[in-house]
Amino acid sequence: xxxxxxxxxxxxxxxxxxxxxxxxxxxxxxxxxxxxxxxxxxxxxxxxxxxxxxxxxxxxxxxxxxxxxxxxxxxxxxxxxxxxxxxxxxxxxxxxxxxxxxxxxxxxxxxxxxxxxxxxxxxxxxxxxxxxxxxxxxxxxxxxxxxxxxxxxxxxxxxxxxxxxxxxxxxxxxxxxxxxxxxxxxxxxxxxxxxxxxxxxxxxxxxxxxxxxxxxxxxxxxxxxxxxxxxxxxxxxxxxxxxxxxxxxxxxxxxxxxxxxxxxxxxxxxxxxxxxxxxxxxxxxxxxxxxxxxxxxxxxxxxxxxxxxxxxxxxxxxxxxxxxxxxxxxxxxxxxxxxxxxxxxxxxxxxxxxxxxxxxxxxxxxxxxxxxxxxxxxxxxxxxxxxxxxxxxxxxxxxxxxxxxxxxxxxxxxxxxxxxxxxxxxxxxxxxxxxxxxxxxxxxxxxxxxxxxxxxxxxxxxxxxxxxxxxxxxxxxxxxxxxxxxxxxxxxxxxxxxxxxxxxxxxxxxxxxxxxxxxxxxxxxxxxxxxxxxxxxxxxxxxxxxxxxxxxxxxxxxxxxxxxxxxxxxxxxxxxxxxxxxxxxxxxxxxxxxxxxxxxxxxxxxxxxxxxxxxxxxxxxxxxxxxxxxxxxxxxxxxxxxxxxxxxxxxxxxxxxxxxxxxxxxxxxxxxxxxxxxxxxxxxxxxxxxxxxxxxxxxxxxxxxxxxxxxxxxxxxxxxxxxxxxxxxxxxxxxxxxxxxxxxxxxxxxxxxxxxxxxxxxxxxxxxxxxxxxxxxxxxxxxxxxxxxxxxxxxxxxxxxxxxxxxxxxxxxxxxxxxxxxxxxxxxxx
DNA sequence: AGCACGCCGACT
DNA sequence: GTCGGCGTGCTC
Numbered sequence: 001x002x003x004x005x006x007x008x009x010x011x012x013x014x015x016x017x018x019x020x021x022x023x024x025x026x027x028x029x030x031x032x033x034x035x036x037x038x039x040x041x042x043x044x045x046x047x048x049x050x051x052x053x054x055x056x057x058x059x060x061x062x063x064x065x066x067x068x069x070x071x072x073x074x075x076x077x078x079x080x081x082x083x084x085x086x087x088x089x090x091x092x093x094x095x096x097x098x099x100x101x102x103x104x105x106x107x108x109x110x111x112x113x114x115x116x117x118x119x120x121x122x123x124x125x126x127x128x129x130x131x132x133x134x135x136x137x138x139x140x141x142x143x144x145x146x147x148x149x150x151x152x153x154x155x156x157x158x159x160x161x162x163x164x165x166x167x168x169x170x171x172x173x174x175x176x177x178x179x180x181x182x183x184x185x186x187x188x189x190x191x192x193x194x195x196x197x198x199x200x201x202x203x204x205x206x207x208x209x210x211x212x213x214x215x216x217x218x219x220x221x222x223x224x225x226x227x228x229x230x231x232x233x234x235x236x237x238x239x240x241x242x243x244x245x246x247x248x249x250x251x252x253x254x255x256x257x258x259x260x261x262x263x264x265x266x267x268x269x270x271x272x273x274x275x276x277x278x279x280x281x282x283x284x285x286x287x288x289x290x291x292x293x294x295x296x297x298x299x300x301x302x303x304x305x306x307x308x309x310x311x312x313x314x315x316x317x318x319x320x321x322x323x324x325x326x327x328x329x330x331x332x333x334x335x336x337x338x339x340x341x342x343x344x345x346x347x348x349x350x351x352x353x354x355x356x357x358x359x360x361x362x363x364x365x366x367x368x369x370x371x372x373x374x375x376x377x378x379x380x381x382x383x384x385x386x387x388x389x390x391x392x393x394x395x396x397x398x399x400x401x402x403x404x405x406x407x408x409x410x411x412x413x414x415x416x417x418x419x420x421x422x423x424x425x426x427x428x429x430x431x432x433x434x435x436x437x438x439x440x441x442x443x444x445x446x447x448x449x450x451x452x453x454x455x456x457x458x459x460x461x462x463x464x465x466x467x468x469x470x471x472x473x474x475x476x477x478x479x480x481x482x483x484x485x486x487x488x489x490x491x492x493x494x495x496x497x498x499x500x501x502x503x504x505x506x507x508x509x510x511x512x513x514x515x516x517x518x519x520x521x522x523x524x525x526x527x528x529x530x531x532x533x534x535x536x537x538x539x540x541x542x543x544x545x546x547x548x549x550x551x552x553x554x555x556x557x558x559x560x561x562x563x564x565x566x567x568x569x570x571x572x573x574x575x576x577x578x579x580x581x582x583x584x585x586x587x588x589x590x591x592x593x594x595x596x597x598x599x600x601x602x603x604x605x606x607x608x609x610x611x612x613x614x615x616x617x618x619x620x621x622x623x624x625x626x627x628x629x630x631x632x633x634x635x636x637x638x639x640x641x642x643x644x645x646x647x648x649x650x651x652x653x654x655x656x657x658x659x660x661x662x663x664x665x666x667x668x669x670x671x672x673x674x675x676x677x678x679x680x681x682x683x684x685x686x687x688x689x690x691x692x693x694x695x696x697x698x699x700x701x702x703x704x705x706x707x708x709x710x711x712x713x714x715x716x717x718x719x720x721x722x723x724x725x726x727x728x729x730x731x732x733x734x735x736x737x738x739x740x741x742x743x744x745x746x747x748x749x750x751x752x753x754x755x756x757x758x759x760x761x762x763x764x765x766x767x768x769x770x771x772x773x774x775x776x777x778x779x780x781x782x783x784x785x786x787x788x789x790x791x792x793x794x795x796x797x798x799x800x801x802x803x804x805x806x807x808x809x810x811x812x813x814x815x816x817x818x819x820x821x822x823x824x825x826x827x828x829x830x
Numbered sequence: 831a832g833c834a835c836g837c838c839g840a841c842t
Numbered sequence: 843g844t845c846g847g848c849g850t851g852c853t854c
Contacts, residue, residue: 024854028831034854057833057853078854111831125831175833 018070021078022046024054024063025099027115027123029108029429033066037078046081049089049096051122053082053193060126060193064114066096085195090122090389091406098404098441105440108429116430117404119381121197130160130178130187142184146177151186159190197382199278203249205237205263206273220271230265233258237272249274281380282387285367291335295328298476303329307336309470310448315439317418317464318452320474322684326452327357328478330414331364333450338368338394342411342447347434349420350374350399351645354623361397372398372405400425400434403441410447413438418451418460419677435460454684455677484655484686484693486711491700503590503598503658508696511654512636516606520653520691521629522636524599525682527662529612529640530554530563530591535574538586542579544571556614557593595658596638603636611639644681653693655686660699664706679710 020038036054038046046052051062062085072078099113114123132154140148149168154160166174181187211217224231236256240247247255253263266272295303302318306329309316320326330346337344348357353373361369370384370393387393389406396402400423403413415423415435423434435451442449451460451469464471489505504512515522534552536543544553546564553562553571562571575583590598596610609615609625616622622642628634632651637643657663663678679697686693699707 021854026831026853028853030831030853032854036854054854059832059853061831073854076854 019072020046021069021072022052022065022081023067023069024052024081025066025096025110025114026054026056026061026063027118027125028061028111030111031109033110035073035078036081038068039080042081042084045084045087047086047089048093049091050087051085051090053085055079055082055191058191060191062122062124062193064091064096064118066100066110090118090385092389092408094410094441094445095404095406097444098437101440101444102430102432102437106430106432108431112429113404116401116425116428119197119378119385121195121378121382122385124193124196126191126193128162129190129192130154130162130165130181131190132158133185133187136186143181143186147180147184147186150177150181154181154187197379200281200379201276202279204275204277205247205249205252206275207237207241208270208273211271227262227265229258229262232256233262234266234271281383282370285362287367289335289338289365289368291331291364293328295332296325296476296478298474299325299329299478302472302474303332305472306333306450306470309472313468313470314442314447315449315451315463315469316472317456317460317469318450318472318474319456319461319464320452320454321477322454322681323477324454324474325478326416326474327360329474330416330450330452331361333412333414334365334395337412338365340411342409343388343391343393343407344395344412344414345402345405345407345410345438346395346397346414346416347400347402347423347438348397348416349422349645351422351622352417352420353397353399354626358397361395365395368394370396370398372396372402374399374401400432403434403438410441410445412448412450413442414450414452416452418453419455419457455680484683484695486683486695486697488702488707488711489696489698490702491698492702503595504602505698508656508658508698509602511694511696512603512656515654516603516635518653519632519651521632521634521649521651522654522656523643523649523652523682523685524595524636524638524656524658525640525643526590526592526595526638526658527640527678528554528589528591528659529565529593529614531557531593531597532587533589533591535562535585536588537577537580537582538584539582540577540580542577544574544578546571554591555587557597558614589659589662592638592640599636599638606635607633608636608638609634611637611642613640613642616642641678644678644685649685652685653691655682655693655695657682657695657697657699660697660704660707661701664699664701664704676706676710679706683710 020043021035022038023033023035025033034056036052046065046068048065048068050065052065053060054063055061060082095117099110099117102108102113103110130150138155140151143151146169150160150165153164153168162174165178169177178189182189207217211220221231221234224234233256236258237247237252240252240255249263252258253260263272267274302320306316306318318326318329334344334346346361350373353371358371370387372381372384376384384393384396385406388396389408391408396405398405415438418435425431425434439449441447453460456464460469463469487507489507491505494505512522532555534543535555544562545551546553546566546569551564551566553574554565555561555573556563559570560573562573563569564571575585577583577585592610592612593614596608599606599608609628611622611625616625625634629637629649657679660679683695686695697707697710701707
């Protein structure tokens with residue numbers, strides 16, 4: 001990694017070599033990139049995309065060179081770079097261009113993008129080390145207590161890391177004390193930049209080359225006198241090496257059943273040599289590919305359509321029902337991309353990256369495919385990074401962050417479960433949407449994007465119908481798979497003997513019993529966690545709400561607590577009405593916790609498990625619960641929408657949706673879209689080959705259009721319904737409304753910002769023609785920044801804010817505590 | 831991200 | 843008075 005400085009003698013800094021400068025990306029949220037000078041002796045070794053060691057303020061960083069140029073900055077005198085860290089660039093120009101676009105589009109710094117893209121072990125920053133000043137002597141009389149403590153430790157150990165000083169002192173006092181110590185010349189500071197990536201090494205045992213001469217070797221063995229154990233080991237070694245070609249130290253010792261001392265003896269006698277070699281941390285799989293399956297006629301036709309569409313359009317939406325075998329299409333397309341000599345990226349939402357899909361891909365692509373997601377450790381990441389950069393790895397299966405890997409020649413990006421909201425990164429910048437970013441990336445590099453989903457996001461579907469993307473439908477289940485029959489149970493028809501017992505209609509009960517009897521499995525879907533979604537005072541109707549969110553509090557029976565499902569605050573159970581003082585509350589509705597309890601009462605023989613946010617905390621919980629269910633060690637799985645992410649279960653033949661009204665009774669169109677997606681996805685879990693299965697939907701509003709669409713499995717109808725029945729459309733294909741939230745802890749400042757925004761947008765409004773999608777982007781990119789600059793001095797904090805674009809909602813927030821002002825602006829030109 | 835500097839309220 | 847919290851500005 002360290003570059004050589006061997007050309008130093010060829011160039012002197014006084015040489016008339018043209019002055020060279022570098023714009024460097026530092027992995028920090030800096031307002032812009034800064035420029036360093038390249039001293040003459042580095043001019044041969046620097047390249048765009050390489051890491052350089054630079055000093056910024058008092059710290060050293062490994063930054064990445066974005067551009068090299070000869071324009072000397074007029075406003076300041078650039079410092080010199082201190083070192084070139086890479087002989088070869090760590091990223092290609094393609095990545096740098098993508099970073100720039102992400103930074104611009106999602107309003108963050110390129111450094112923040114770099115932070116998200118580059119493995120931690122490649123983006124080092126310095127650690128301060130205090131070095132004892134030998135000339136100081138031992139006179140500690142002019143030091144105070146804290147200074148004395150550090151000085152004493154320093155005198156003993158000669159140097160201290162910052163973290164060690166923090167252990168000695170109260171954390172808040174570290175810097176002032178160090179400052180004093182430096183002033184008093186007790187010590188000085190050294191900034192150390194360390195390469196964190198360490199290759200993994202293994203010790204190989206090789207024969208001293210001298211004994212490659214057969215005669216010499218024979219004589220050595222024949223004339224062997226002492227140490228019979230060593231001779232034994234020696235013979236074993238020769239045997240193994242003949243069979244296997246090479247052998248590592250632990251393997252040798254194990255196979256020869258020998259001790260380290262015996263081996264050491266042979267090494268000391270210079271007969272054998274121990275050699276440390278770098279090895280890979282990644283599993284080594286054979287690099288052969290096997291595509292040992294055939295596509296059905298429907299799949300074959302869809303594949304052909306996709307391939308044709310790529311000739312004219314960059315992006316293709318593959319709209320295929322659950323279990324239609326989309327993955328097999330992907331595998332064919334990946335193989336084809338590799339055959340063309342380009343790389344392929346297969347993206348999945350993190351939660352869907354299960355062992356099952358990983359094994360499946362590895363079976364077909366062996367060592368040509370790498371897996372990449374947030375659970376890999378930093379060293380492994382560096383190795384994957386380098387292998388992708390070199391082109392050794394041809395395909396990657398990963399979560400959204402895999403998009404930022406240094407692909408050399410990416411030819412195909414598959415975005416599976418394209419509608420999944422976890423493609424949008426929310427919290428740390430860059431707040432990018434991996435699907436949209438993939439599409440941009442493809443346009444930069446003539447790659448193709450395949451979006452796959454059984455329930456496409458409405459904006460994707462719109463783009464497909466509008467002709468921006470091509471559209472391929474796959475409406476048939478693969479193999480003998482049949483679509484489940486969907487039955488709606490009208491809860492109004494269920495006799496209301498006991499309101500509480502309406503959880504399961506007689507139809508639902510019969511169906512569950514039938515499934516259990518057939519030794520099949522059941523999924524019960526209720527999209528509310530907890531025990532009781534809200535409690536209501538039976539005297540005055542008061543409902544406990546969260547102090548921060550105005551959201552009703554859900555009762556959790558296991559924890560015996562009330563919880564806000566919006567902000568997560570937990571409250572003790574309230575027994576007294578805050579409005580009238582009564583002690584009588586009614587529990588309203590039911591969540592998964594209660595469903596589980598009722599099932600255990602009603603179906604005593606059945607094994608029940610619950611899958612929701614509360615029951616599966618760690619990632620392993622999710623995996624192991626899925627495994628349990630897969631192995632049929634659970635009969636009934638109760639869960640929230642979590643049950644739809646993950647896998648196809650072979651033995652499920654009944655899916656029950658207990659309270660579809662909870663999904664349907666919203667006015668917001670975006671929620672209808674989600675309701676549809678959820679119901680469609682849940683329905684897709686039912687039925688397989690031999691048994692087409694059944695979906696039972698309990699609902700009061702049986703005539704709800706979304707419900708009817710679910711029954712017909714027709715997304716297009718939903719889409720048209722949404723257009724013709726416009727409601728609150730905060731969304732580009734239809735919407736001219738922009739919803740912006742301003743947040744600041746001083747409400748009047750948020751209001752002021754909102755007012756300025758309104759003025760700006762109104763000025764903008766007269767220029768609008770055509771669809772609103774570009775309008776939103778222009779407003780955001782152009783006006784928002786102007787507005788922030790125009791804010792009064794009093795509101796200067798706003799200019800320091802972070803902006804987050806989520807779909808078309810722009811949230812501006814500063815600190816943890818804030819008040820918000822929402823504005824909804826109609827930018828329709830009419 | 832760090833770190834310095836300046837402002838303001840809370841204390842020996 | 844001054845200590846320490848937080849808000850703000852700056853880094854080639």
